[in-house]
Amino acid sequence: MxxxxxxxxxxxxxxxxxxxxxxxxxxxxxxxxxxxxxxxxxxxxxxxxxxxxxxxxxxxxxxxxxxxxxxxxxxxxxxxxxxxxxxGQEAVPLNKSPKIPTVIMVSGLQGAGKTTFVGKLANFLKKNNDARPLLIAGDVYRPAAIEQLKVIGQQIDVPVFDMGTDVSPVEIVRQGMALAQEQKNDYVFIDTAGRLHIDDVLMNELKEIKELATPDEILLVVDAMTGQDAVNVAESFNEQLSITGVVVTKLDGDTRGGAALSIRAVTGKPIKFVGTGEKLTDIEVFHPDRMSGRILGMGDMLTLIEKAQQDYDEQKAEELALKMQENTFDFNDFIEQFDQLQNMGSFEDIIKMIPGMNNIPGMDKVQIDPKDIERKKAMVYSMTPEERVNPDLLNPSRRRRIAAGSGNSVVQVNQMIKQFKESKKMMQQMSSGKMPAGMDQMFGGGVKGKMGKMAFNQMARKQQNAKKKALRKKRKKKR
CATH class of the missing domain: 1.20.120.140 (SRP54, nucleotide-binding domain)
Structure with a gap:
């Protein structure tokens, strides 16, 4: 991490x-x-x-x-x-062109994760800004680069322009830009070639592409795992291309983080995004104040809420709010909650975003095994449809059957049922705008504590709004 x-x-x-x-x-x-x-x-x-x-x-x-x-x-x-x-003091947004398209040129050394990042950012803009991006495959030297970009384009439903590997990258960019103008794409991403090291051939090609495309953003992708080398790479690219921002990838795999802490101070260029995992949704806007809070163990509730809003389906949120109102939250919803949390990332990272969690003894040693989630799912799937909807049916003999059917012990089944009841109770408290017992102590004092409480209140208001919206829909159906 x-x-x-x-x-x-x-x-x-x-x-x-x-x-x-x-x-x-x-x-x-x-x-x-x-x-x-x-x-x-x-x-x-x-x-x-x-x-x-x-x-x-x-x-x-x-x-x-x-x-x-x-x-x-x-x-x-x-x-x-x-x-x-x-x-860097505060988050720096992407430069936006006053007329379409906004052109984003992505550069970096081979293996830094440029092509994947192009897909992540295009997907991010599409989801959050309703953008219509076009991806231009400008890396003709790495055999799999064009195919990789095409696969990513299919996954996020974004078109990819390529002309194979026998045409110069400059000509590919020229024709790709013309297509973007014709199709009125509002963003164009140019995926450029990388090398294992910086050389004149690479830099001359990138300069030609820059002169032709006049990009609004020249983002340099650096690998956090390379440490101080990432800073040296950033300095070299900045001298040659005058980059506008930096993207740090594989931040989830670097336990040190020295590159992220050094790049802004050494180059003067802002870190705009960070890659936090392998999935195409694992991208975050870089907020210096929030990252500082994480480093000092103060949590990051704002990013946690944003992740929840991004990954949580609004329709499902309304349905859940209604279930809380009517006290019909069941095991099917319990499993769905696990799925939603898994989409947000690792449980360890989520826990560390909650202010004050580092002050709880032993919390830094907590590790949640993904297999444990699968075991709980197996227990629920071993229940009958009636048992999932009505947990009161789960008498000792039924629990023994569920344990045998899921390959777990009766003790484990009892623990899972207890966890379900506690989760249901906590969610009912939150849906009514109340802070669950003990949570206020987790936020602690000072500025970060106040931010944590404000963030909780914001989350509670959203829960209540979802509940009201769900109830209005239900009344309309009855009419």
Missing amino acids: AFESLTERLQDAMKKLRRKGKITESDVREMMREIRLALLEADVNFNVVKDFTKRVSDRAVGSEVLDTLTSAQQIVKIVDEELTATL
């Missing part, structure tokens, strides 16, 4: 600070040493580390912070603010 090692080290440094009643300059120096080591181990650029720790130290020691009763909280706030500033 992204930043795992860095998060662990920084959280340890912060915990030591919080245990102290009054903080001295010596405590701050010790914390700065821990942070410096943590950042260097995460493969963050040395100059970036040096500047970051100096800024934090100057603000912590050179103000009234140490004389206050909440000095530990204030220093954590300073670290959060400076980390956000290092990452």
